Amino acid sequence: MNSKGWSDLWILGLLLLSALAPLILNAYWLSVAVTMMMFIALSTSWALFSGPTHYISLATGAFYGVGGYLVGTGMSDFNLSFWLMAAISPIVATILAALIGLATLRLSGVYFVIFTLGLAEMIRNLVSWIQNNFLGSRGLYVLTDFDEADIYWMLLVITSCIYLLGWVVNRSRLGFALKIIGNDEMVARHVGINTAWSKVLLFMTTGFFAALVGAVIAPRYTYIEPNQVFSPQLSFLVVIMALLGGASRLWGPIVGVIPFTLIWEFVSAEAPNYTYLFLGIVFLLIVYVLPQGFVGRFEQLAKRLKEGGNY
């Protein structure tokens, strides 16, 4: 709505530039870049909803799982094409998100967090049960011709779409409505905002993109089982990375994802037993030092420099 809006577009330029990465990077760094791009997409779309409204959703893993699992079962059990399943799964996840959204409308704060976590677990168990009892317990194979570079580019396209959408939403009435909801839902209703619809709409968007990411990344794993793709850890990682960067700005999650994934990769390779210790430390860091994420610190610093310059 103001000049700040335009400056967010520079991130899109950087993203387009990063399309060159597969041409430069070796296999190891390319695989790190794929992980990074996946988390940028997931954290940014998570922040589209949770950033302005402060509703912390732990359902990302469920939507991501729907994407991965549907691609797996579609290709393995029903001989359908990857592209068809990659198109269907986000739609299924969007409908699921709408149902979850409608069911959780009256919940707020910690109740919403717990509900989304419980729900993700329920979906994981339900899908495992269906797979084991009706579709045969054999594993799901996702066999495609894609290499890491293809997956990277597909994720890059998705991420760019999320940025563009976020940029449009931030400048729209809907984005403004979400900010008001995040500030005071009672006021939001009394200025005429349809709070339920606004929240569900954005929640559906995050569901859509998480499933799309899950579908596109599925070929990377080749072999899929429900317990692995519906990972609750993924939901937590997405939240931590988004909060570390700062969920109040569109470019916030990206500055959280990059350092986090690099250190995470390093810890996983060098000291795999300490990954949870690292996760815990980052959590404490956010709570005690970076409540608004890196973004909050940057802006504080920028403000101080600006005010300092006036003397």
Place this chain on the structure above:
Amino acid sequence: MRPGNTILRINGITKRFGGLVAVDNLSFEVAEHEVVGLIGPNGSGKTTMLNMISGAFKPSGGMIDLKGVTISSFSAQKIARKGIGRTFQLVRLLPTLSVLENVIAGAVFGHRRIWGAAVQHHAQKMLERVGLENMAFAPISSLTYIDQKRLELARVLAGDPEILLLDEWLAGLNPSELETGIKLIQDLRSEGRTIILVEHVMDAIRSVCDRCVVMASGQKIAEGIPSEVLSNPVVISAYLGDEDA
């Protein structure tokens, strides 16, 4: 401006919270351009009544009609869109937004729906209206109490409501702020706004209200022009207790 046709009709409204009857079969009418005071001792159900008009609460029984349309079953957002705007007993602002954005919030989704440059201009005019034109880009945390109240009023006015609900808008102001506050409500009155105000400040009630509805224990105990109502023995005893008590 002279009161015109009936715009709001409260018809036998009751609100129960479990066993407690907060508002008990209350009826009154409000005419266009009229300023009606809703008064009574603490806990008499005034704010509950206001909450039902604005849609924050659903009545347990009875009906509220706005210009012939029953609104008592509508959600708060729908009522806001129909043209009822309110302030809150404890000021509710949007702390992460700027002063100007706080006002814009009132003019985008409700009774008035504008966006872009038009809404910026409109919001600036509303700030001038309440005397905050120099604070447009100040952080919310820097506002004094009266300025917070002014800002909340500017947000409501930005939606150009047909009926304005003020919930103890003058409470907590110091004497000089009070003078400014009463002046502001008088200005709104002379603009021809329809206003329902819950208020304890008697000076304000005398100087701005056309009519008063007095509540005690959820029921209406008196109604009429302020000077008569305030000298009514029933009203005095409701406020101060019986003579021999």
